Structure formats: structure tokens, C-alpha cells
Amino acid sequence: MTTLTKSEATPAPAAGDAFLSVRDLYVRFATEDGVVKAVDGLSFDLERGRTLGIVGESGSGKSVTNLAVLGLHDPRNTEIRGEIVLDGQELTGAPERALEKLRGNKMAMIFQDSLTALSPYYTVGRQIAEPYRKHTGASKREAWGRAVEMLEKVGIPNPKLRVRDYPHQFSGGMRQRAMIAMALVCDPDLLIADEPTTALDVTVQAQILDLLKDLQQEFGSAIILITHDLGVVANTADDLLVMYAGRAVERGTVREVLRSPQHPYTWGLLGSMPRLNSAVDEPLSPIPGAPPSLLSPPPGCPFHPRCAHTQEVDGDRCATERPSLPDGRGAACHLAADRKQTIFIEQIKPRLA
Template identity: 80%
Template sequence: MSTLSQTAAGPGTAPASSFLSVRDLYVHFATEDGTVKAVDGLSFDLERGSTLGIVGESGSGKSVTNLAVLGLHNPLNTAIQGEILLDGQELTGASERQLNRLRGKKMAMIFQDSLAALSPFYTVGRQIAEPFMKHTGATRREARARAVEMLRRVGIPQPDLRVDDYPHQFSGGMRQRAMIAMALVCDPDLVIADEPTTALDVTVQAQILDLLKDLQQETGAAIIIITHDLGVIAKTADHVMVMYAGRCVERGTVKEVMQRPQHPYTWGLLSSVPRLDSSVDTPLVPIPGAPPSLLSPPPGCPFHPRCGFTDQVAGGICATARPELPEGERRGSACHLTATQKEAVFIEQIHPRLR
């Protein structure tokens, strides 16, 4: 993992209870067209036994952030600056050997596309057993028994037989369960689930989310759920971080963000979700425009070209000054609207859509 010229100082000291602490994280990719600023000054904390939901459109920096935590970016074209502390251990600039000792044992990732993430050349059982042998020194027989145990734990029927099947012999839901088994085989302290319910039907989605919650209660792991689905966030997360253009634009508890959102982008996300109790001819309220290019983000607030409330901010500063999250607070939004203006807009325009 390469770094920029120097590590930037974080905005204050992380809480003592934080198991994962990210401070002023920047992730830039060098391309033929220029530098892509995929993550642009991100800070957050996560405690053991807690679930953080990261939500935002495609390209907002959700997966890039968490791949940086695991050290999975290509160092040849990636520049990373900032501080990533996992249980007090600095990960930014750590060697590949150091990261390999942590991946699987201390931290693990459930990837979005289980069919692509699992090798077609090896059985599911062998792929689950491999990290267990690597990190514990277990024999092949012991590792196979552990793989069977994990498949049973995640609800795979007849695990002693299915352990010798290949990924293509599993259904989509079963492959996702196998991915979870592989990620949790060493009982890691941090689990990152990248769109764990993508391409699954709603019944299997609910089963997967319940499974993650049950396993968290058993192991006390810290979990990060990356998704664009606000329903998944509402069901699983304790805290929410809304990302836009590589930055956090709003954060808070699930109840705070879902019931009292403060940022125009979050208002747009919530307003665009169809409701079961609304009339079939009720139009959805989409967010106008498209996400900005991360090669050349707009000046000022990155959301201002799509925001319908810039006329309420005096001096046109939305287009010139970038709003910042309040330092040292777990609840807040990066927006130039005053607290009074946010409350008025929410009550008059947004709340009626969400009722």
C-alpha cells in the first residue's frame, strides 16, 4: 500500500472504545485521464459488536474505502494518505506480509459477487479450509471438519456432503452463505460485507442479514455493511454514514438518519424509495442530474449542482466553499444550510414524503 508524501493528522483523537478508526483517508488512482479522487478526506470510527452501514450511489467511494482498510488496492497506481487503526495497529503503509497476517484472522471481507470471488477450480470446502489452516496451523482433516462446521453454521443443508461441491453447484444464496462461512472461519474481529444481498431474492436477502446479525451476537465482531439499499441499512446497522463523491455528507444513528435526515442528498435518497402504503400512481422523486466526475469534482459542495436548496444559502457559497462535518460529533451533516433551515425544509417538504 503506497502513501502520498506524508500522513495527514486526523481531526482529533479517536474514541478510546473504537476498534477501527479511520482519520483523513484519501485514496487516489492514477489513470491516463488524470487522478481519480475516489476517497477525499474521510474519517469514521467503529466499535466492537457494532454495525456501521455505508450508503451511497455507485462511485461514491464505499468499496474503495474498505478495500483500503484491507490493503487490497494495487500499490502501483494507488496513492493512500491518512490513518487507519485496527485495534491500535496502523494499517496505512503496512507491508504485505503484515496485512496477510491480519486478513482472514483479524479482518475479513464478504465480496459482492460470490461467483467471481470463489475459484471455480477448487471445492467450496477447500476454499473455506485454506485460511483456517494458514492462520491456525490446523491439519487438513481438522480444517475440513471446520469447513463442514462453518457450512452448517451458515445454514447449508447436508454440509458434510456439500463441502466437496464446486461453486457452480451452489445456488446464488448458498454461494453467498459459503462466502460468509469463508470470511468467518477464523472468527475475525472485523467483517466487511460489500453488497452482501446483491442479486438475491428478498427471502434469501432477509436470511443473509439475519445470519450476519446472529453471527455478530455469537462472536462480538464489528461489521461494516456497504450497500445502496436503505432497507438493508434500516434492518442491520446501528450507525449510518452517507457518502457522496468520496466524502461523508451525513452520519448518525440509524434512527437519526432515517427519521430526521439533515442533508439534501439523504433527503433525495429517502424520497426516491417507493412506499408500500402509497398509491400506485404516486410518482417517485428522483435526484436530478448525475454523480460528479471524480477526475474533476465541482468546487464548493460536491452535491450543489444537483441540490434544489442552494438558493436558500446566502452569497452562493455552495458553489465556492466546501462544507465540513462538525468535528468530534457522531451526528452531523456537511451542508451550508443552517439547522433552522434544515428543520424547516424537512418538516415542510421531506417529512410528508416519508410518512
């Protein structure tokens, strides 16, 4: 499929002064079974020095969105429409050579699985030093010294020795730190962390998240933190975007969304989390049903087949009319604002206490 530079839909509002601005983004994949509508009209902004948490179940479009920002989708079977503007530079439809100059330099990504993201054929030090040499023109000696410096910065013990090790010689937490070192070696302005704490024990998770916050303060980077765990973003992110079936269904600051969520899907995510003060044998409250197929997503609100509150909306609007997401704080839901507040206070909040 052809990658287009502008959306064919109604023109999105012009980007503001945000460092990263995504407007009306659509990502489609051509498959043997049909076209997968992975991202469906997504818009958001991110400022320098702030962290945006993007949460949602697997398949909600979180990683696809950020791979589109990096320009890592295969153009042979991917259609991308919309605007992605990084520090005033349009990325959608940009030449591959221009994107290569930005990747690893101005923008970088910490991938979910560090074992598969790191090459088993090269030492950790070489994999950190290579992008530094490419983007800065540094000598081999300088780049190697930079690799040692970065391993030390992310807390790897004996970095002068460990820089010569291969990825399989590192533990899971240490490989994740090495991935962070590789992503930050050129001091990128935008860092995308795709579930950086997946499969790590709780202690290492906390260390990795604290490390990201410390490095953000040092480098002033804008960070996108992709996760399915609201607990991870609670003390890490500044702003929160909740995604479902390729769409944004709620957004606001972390404090706003977690203290007063407005979308039934967000209620479900919060309700399915275990509580420290709950009884050991108390069952969790999972969201009923399963996410829709993105080959043929349902009309109207994509969450309506799983939502317990569709009967409280007049007519069949939930099944036929796509709810809009307001600018700034808000949720894409047809429930009246006062009714959402009542439901949250009477039914949802007591379960979260």
C-alpha cells in the first residue's frame, strides 16, 4: 500500500507548540484476511520534559502508533494517513534517509523484549557505540568510551568489563538497562518506552521506572510510556491516554484520569487491578468479553459490545454513532457527564477503595 502524507478525512486542527504532535492518525495493514484498522483517527500532543502514558489491552494500537512515529512500518503492506510532527518536522511520508537521521538521534525507542531487540552476534558495547558513531561522527575509541559511560549511567556494575559481554550474558533487568543505554546514547529529545518493565520482577520494575525519571530530568527528554498496567503510569507519567480498538477513548492528566475516570473502559481497567487491602480470596473484576477484531470493528462506540451502561443512553447511539473525544480532558462516551459522575461515585469508586 502507498503511504500518504495527508489524511483524506476532515482536516485536523493545526498542531500547536507541542514537541510531538499527532493529528488524525490512521494505520492500516493489508493481510490475507482483509485490512486491519490498527489505528483509527488518533490525535495527541506531547511537550518536552513530560511523560505521556498510553494504556490499553493488547491489540489496542499502542505500539503500532509509536512505530508509525518512528517510521518503522513496512511500506509494502502499510497505509499511514494523518500528520506526525516532531519539533516542527513532518514525519508522515518523509524519505527513509531523513528518518534514519532522526532514529537513534532525535528519537529513540526502548523495545518490549530486550533479548530479541539486541543482536546476539555483537557485544553490548558495540551495539551501544554504533549509533553514537553514526550520528556524531565519533571515533571508535570515543564511541567505546561513550558506551562505557552510558552503561555506568544506567547502573550496570563494572561497565568497563561488562561492555564486552554479549546480551545472553546479561540478566533480564541488565539487558533492559542496556537497551535504555543504547536508546539514550545520543541524548534523544523523544524516548518511546514500549512496556519496558514487562517480565521483570517488581524490584527491577521500580528501578527501571526510577531510572527513566532520573534520565528524563538529566536530558530533558519527552517520554512516551506504553503499558497495559495503570499502576505503572500512576507514579511515572504526567498525562494519560487510554486506547481501545485503535482509538483514544479517554485522556487527561494522570491525576484527573485515575481520580475521576469518565469512560467505562477505564473503569474496567481500574476495576481489574488487584488491591493491597483486599482479601486474599477476593476475586478480580475482569472486563467481560474480548476486544473486537480490527478487521471489522463494530460501528459506533467500539466498546459498546462489552459495556454495561449502553441501556442508559437514549436510542441506539452507542451501536451506531461514534462518540467524539473532546480536546483536553474528556472521554469518548455517549453517557451524560452527570450520569458518568453518579455511576463512578456509586458503583465504581467503592470497588477501587
